[in-house]
Amino acid sequence: MTVDLDTLASELAAGEAQPVATEPVTLVIFGGAGDLAHRKLLPALYNLHVDGLLPPRMAVVGVGRKDIGDDQYREFARDGIQRFSRRSLDEERWDSFASSLFFVNSAIDQPGVFASLGSRLDIIEHERGLAGNRIYYLAVPPALFVPTVQQLSHARFVAPADARPFSRLIVEKPVGRDLASARAISDAIAAVFDEHQIYRIDHYLGKETVQNILVLRFGNSFFEPLFNKKYIDHVQITVAEQEGIGTRAGYYEQSGALRDMIQNHMLQLLALVAMEPPRSLDADVVRDEKLEVIQSLRPLEGEAVDMATVRAQYAAGFDLGAPVPGYKDEPGVSRSSRTETFVAMQVFIDNWRWAGVPFFLRTGKRLPKRASEISIHLKEVPPILFNRDPHRRLDPNVLTIRIQPDEGFALGISSKVPGPRVRIYPVNMDFRYGSTFGGSSPEAYERLLLDVMAGDATLFMRRDSVEGSWHWITPILDRWAEQTTDPLPTYGAGDWGPPEADRLMESAGRSWRQL
């Protein structure tokens, strides 16, 4: 009896650990010599290579206006890896990785340039035995997203959905700056790529702890029964950045904290914490459930925006004791700027599970430290037995999911201090990825790039979710845009935001968690 090759391969592969991505592919990075490629993408690809996770046949082709050749591009990559990779550079592995890197000098907004790009790609693919599967990565300024996609279409670079060889598109954030512009970009992209070919990056979703939220909730039996209005008092989500805006004034002045952080990362985190159990881990099933949460957010419009949100801008202050300038003194920022560098808000999810449970979101630049976490605060135990003394209230239980740094989670519980008296102390049951599993967790971009190669869209944002978020955010932006004369609250660099943010919490009878 003869066995065909596919069957033979399947027989042999059964029981072996399955590689995630095996199909040969060409990754074309538009903006391949930019900051994102330097700091994140090239180091991520190198680490995937070291781990043996990249497809055996692959090429990475950077595209940009810089007048450099392959060798200089490899130097650029090497520098990025040396400076930003979680692993130090190993010469042997580097050599084999470097041979798959190429650079094509091309201005994507000039007509006709894709013809020469196409012929160069054909040569590379031919030489490396690649079958023409392509992933196009839009690591260019957002204004170039649509022109690039249109060029791809005109040059016939895009295979139809489900065709082989495949074409996939990775879109960086931000997709739009309000609902209308997000729709316009999505419409233009949808004219060329099918939704199943589009991978919208939210790098937060690639972080190990964020992926663990689903495991924590649905892989353990003692959390999920508590995740509802009966036991949860409130939830806090904080994404704190220690840095100011640095050299990114051009981008940030157009964006602000609400667009930069809340519209995407923080609403996605909220959705993961609050979603109903999906019936399977299929990408669209998980994304359907997340969308449900976004669509259940109680709308904030008109005066409700003023009650439930606080925006502020950092003033001069300190970073670990060293003086730092205020936002308006940063290079490239207008003296009359009203761009918010801090947002705090109280939101409600109007569904059966979460009715009446406030979710507090807080994000800002130039806060005391870089730290992101979700904390789920359980209701207090009744004021009987151990919680009777109003001056010595027990700390309520808190489940904390730390996203960065020091990824992990902790459960704050009350415990008796050894000794004859009943003295109760809040202790943490603490799990840290670093010390439990050893070594460093993969970077978010490693996981996300690998998923695109494998065609798994679970950790990427679907169009309806992006637009759902903008639909909810846009009335807040509109309200703020109307308020052109009210003074914007400020906070000193190195503070945890303005006093108004504390008052938002205190008026709800709670306080922000220290990070």
Added chain:
Amino acid sequence: MAPALAALWRSVTPADIDTTLPDLWRDAARDSPVSRALMSNLVIVRHGARPPDDEVVHLEAESNIVRIAERHPARIIVLNYSPDAGRACAPRQATIGVLTFGAGAVRYGVEVIAVDEVCAEASVPSIVRRLTRGDVPTTVWWTADLSRARPPDPMVETGRQFLYDSTGWAEVRLGAARATAILALPHAPDLADLNWQRLAPLRSAIVHGLRNELGAGAPVQNGVMIRHRAGEPAAGWLLGAWLRRALRWTSFPSIEASSNDDEVVTVTLAGERWEMTARMNSQRVLVAGTGEPPPFSIPVPRQTVADEVISELRSLGRDMHLRETMLTLAT
């Protein structure tokens, strides 16, 4: 030095603290596993201090730090705070360490961070907030005389508990006024006074004496007399304020320095036909009355400063009696 099994130290720039600590942990765990223990943050403020020439020698010699770390695993942060309005000095150097205790499965370690010099008042919170871990309670331990040096409000407000020792206060009522000003802050921490804790045996001896030895209903009519050891007036005034409040008097009882150096403090309460005197020294509180029963005594626990600090770190919550006493003292 207390039995720290190992201490690993590194001198770094402040910006490298977060990235270097994991290296120290890795080194600490090289031969056998060590778990990171963390029950609270203890911020020790050395006021007016120039950084010592050799911070490591200094930290290891300060057995308080090692003992506290061992028995109440806290992230210990030492700030050399020398306020100087004219200078905006940012810390240039930090000494970080991992101290490990125990062996085998119960080997654990704690982190110590000492920052060389901090002078701008407004810059202090940015340092404390960065270095403390938010998921555990923070205590700020002001080691200077509160009546001589006032901590900046934002520093005080970074803690859940503000710890001090009134024993050596030069001006007791000024110290109390500053302590009560802390209580009025928008994010006021709870107060903890090591001296108040040391006087606990005396307070409970007085309560026991009044309640059980004199018979019910004997009013304190003839006065209260407090004598304190020379140079330690705070003990006398704390007890004076405590009694004044309970007696609802409008003025303080008589408080004076004593020539007897053996007794820390002596309190005499008198009614129409009775008198009770409680004397506290470093060993015991002895209570003697005018009536029938013979004197009784309560031992004073032998505690190091580290023991006392640990006890405060573990008593989260508001000590209403200390609070009221400080308020009375400040009026």
